[in-house]
Amino acid sequence: MTAGPRRRPGRPVGEITRGTTGHNRLRRCDRWTAAVYRPLLVAADRPLVVDLGYGASHVTTSELFRRLRRVRPDVEVVGLEIDPARVAAARPHERPGLTFARGGFELPVDRPPVIVRAFNVLRQYGESEAWAAWDLLRSRLAPGGVIVEGTCSEIGHRACWVALDARGPRTVTLAARLAGFDRPSALAERLPKTLIHRNVPGERVHAFLRDFDHAWQVCAPYGAYGARPRWTAAVELLAGSWPVAAVPPLGGRRRWRLGEVTLPWSALAPAGPPARARDATA
Known part of the structure; x- marks a missing residue:
């Protein structure tokens, strides 16, 4: 069995990230999610979206909330962080439909989410652990729900993400700010953990x-x-x-x-099973 994120009794599943974040860092992914999953948000009954591992600031969760509310005015967004200090710092920014709570990959929310966004969360894990985290997150989804998991540069100009549903990974997206762009393979350093190695x-x-x-x-x-x-x-x-x-x-x-x-996930999927040894942080 693949080893998963570390579990401790009574504690959130996972490890605290560096927490680096900033305004508009995840704009490219938000824009894509709002366009691609508009039908899912519109059709859902009481849609709940989770922003997992939002970091040291509330800002990207708040931005996600505003962008998705343009699609579905009553969508609820919950930001989850393992570090209680980060949760305490974010709570003054709560408003109706936007809340912050302590939690990890177990997703301790009141109902299954239709969308889980997890960005820059899995880079510190090994490849096999990232696969296990995907499996745990997929088990928590609402019917028809999706996970958008990926990585971006410090200011969000380059990003890659995978979209998963209950069946597993479905698509891979590469996105870049084209001003000053060198070559497509420069995006390799932002590939999700399951692909970067x-x-x-x-x-x-x-x-x-x-x-x-x-x-x-x-x-x-x-x-x-x-x-x-x-x-x-x-x-x-x-x-x-x-x-x-x-x-x-x-x-x-x-x-x-x-x-x-x-592209479809199958076009870029690894040729063999994930390494069992913990990978070095990319």
Whole structure:
């Protein structure tokens, strides 16, 4: 059996993270979640969303709350943190529909959530532990619910995330602020824990990033019109050999122009089982 996040009787499941956060750090993921899972939020009865491991500030949870309320005005958002000091600091920012509580991967909320966002939470765990955390989170979801788990840079300009449901991982998304963008493979350092150590020859994610870099180079002439046309052309070229999402809500030129590309999980899934030894922090 795969070892999971550390469990201690009477304590939240998991470990305290560094807590680094900031305004708009998770804007790219929020924008994607609101667009892709709008039907889920609209159709749900009393939709609950959990922001797991929000960090040393309430800010990204509060931003998620405001963005999802544009989709579903009565959505409730709960921010969960293991560190009680972080919870105490966030509570003055509560308002109707937005609360903060102590908790970890066990998700101690009053009903199963329809969406769980967990960003920059699993980087300190080993690959096998990250898989176990996914399994635990999936077991807590409402029917039809989803988990959006990923990693982003310090200021959120580069991000990658996986969307999972009760069946397991479904999609992988890479997103970037294209100003000052160098090459697609620069996103490799933001891959989720279940993929970041798989960026080696013989693995699908390595082949994808290699082909993406090639498409980026081939489409260099579009750079005369800016990075956005070049990215869009590169993704369109890549879609000829990879199952890139090409229709809304997951894909298409409108989403590509935002600096996004989404693929089925199966296209990038690891070729073998996760390492059992604890990985070094990426």
